[in-house]
Amino acid sequence: MTDAAPSSPSQPDRTPYADHTADPLTVLQDEIDALSARITKQGALVRTLKKSSASDASAIAEAVDALKALKLEGEELRKKQDELDPSKKFDRKGFDELVVRRMYVVPSFEIHGGVKGLFDLGPPGCALKAAIIDMWRKHFVLAESMLEMECTCLTPEAVLKTSGHVDRFTDLMVKDPEGGECFRADKLLEDAIDALLESSPDMPAEERDDHLRVQRQADAYGPAEIDELLKKYGCVAPSGKAYSDAFPFNLMFRTSIGPEGTAV
Structure with missing residues (x-):
């Protein structure tokens, strides 16, 4: 007779468990998403208070301050996200040079010295603006049946x-x-x-x-x-x-x- 193989000690259950050590970038993105929802909700509250004639100035100011605080918190979280992911670091100088070189925007009246802060849209910039307006119009005017208006660029001081x-x-x-x-x-x-x-x-x-x-x-x-x-x-x-x-x-x-x- 062949000797039976000795029974092996019971093995521990190796059923895989969920890894609770989440990726820091994933955790941070979840926080950003949750904060974005809070910002949207607070923004809606601010708009509601401003439209309501019963709202007093202090309540509106408090809601606006809360919205600003949430936005600051969001900016801070995004900075942390960039620090954790160096590939997302934004090259502002390179971007500014690119949009001018490719004529998305050009300084206004540049041959006369120009004025800081005034820019003209070049051909690609005009095309990009037209595409954005077209997308906006398709959603809000055509799909949502809203009425389109275009108001004056000047606003009276009283307003x-x-x-x-x-x-x-x-x-x-x-x-x-x-x-x-x-x-x-x-x-x-x-x-x-x-x-x-x-x-x-x-x-x-x-x-x-x-x-x-x-x-x-x-x-x-x-x-x-x-x-x-x-x-x-x-x-x-x-x-x-x-x-x-x-x-x-x-x-x-x-x-x-x-x-x-x-x-x-």
């Missing part, structure tokens, strides 16, 4: 005053004392913090979070606060000199209508 644009649309600027060129103080601060974090990959997490908190609030600081922060982060003008003190600049600009110039 912008009521909406809060005149009082709130103000940026803090600083000036290069030698060249006289002006820069947005909050953008300088944000760029300085980005450069600091990029050059210090081994920075302790707590210190990094402090810098990111300052960056998130860059557009909320007053003139004295942002002056101090620009000095703290070593921001200097292109000439190598210290920037001027921050001063407010309203993004609205006045124009007059009619020979009397009384309608603005």
Whole structure:
């Protein structure tokens, strides 16, 4: 008789379990998707409050502030996403050069010196704009049966005053004392913090979070606060000199209508 093979000890159940160590990028994308849904919901609330005549100004302001906070949080999550995935790092300088070189946009009146911030659409830019408008019209006008309107580009001051644009649309600027060129103080601060974090990959997490908190609030600081922060982060003008003190600049600009110039 053949000896029976010794029975092997019972083997542990090797049924695969779900891996709870999720990919950081996947977790981050889930957070971004959830936050995007919250932003959409909060945006709808803001629009509802603005349309309702029963809503008071404080409730609207509170809802708008909450929406801004959510958007800032979303920007921060996307920055973290870019840090985890270097392939998604956006080359802003290269992009700007590309759209001008390919004539998507070109500086307006460039042969006469031009004006910063004014651009003309080139042939590809016009085609892209037409395609976007066509897609928009097919969805909202044809599919949703909405009525299309095209309004004036000029808005009376009374409307912008009521909406809060005149009082709130103000940026803090600083000036290069030698060249006289002006820069947005909050953008300088944000760029300085980005450069600091990029050059210090081994920075302790707590210190990094402090810098990111300052960056998130860059557009909320007053003139004295942002002056101090620009000095703290070593921001200097292109000439190598210290920037001027921050001063407010309203993004609205006045124009007059009619020979009397009384309608603005």
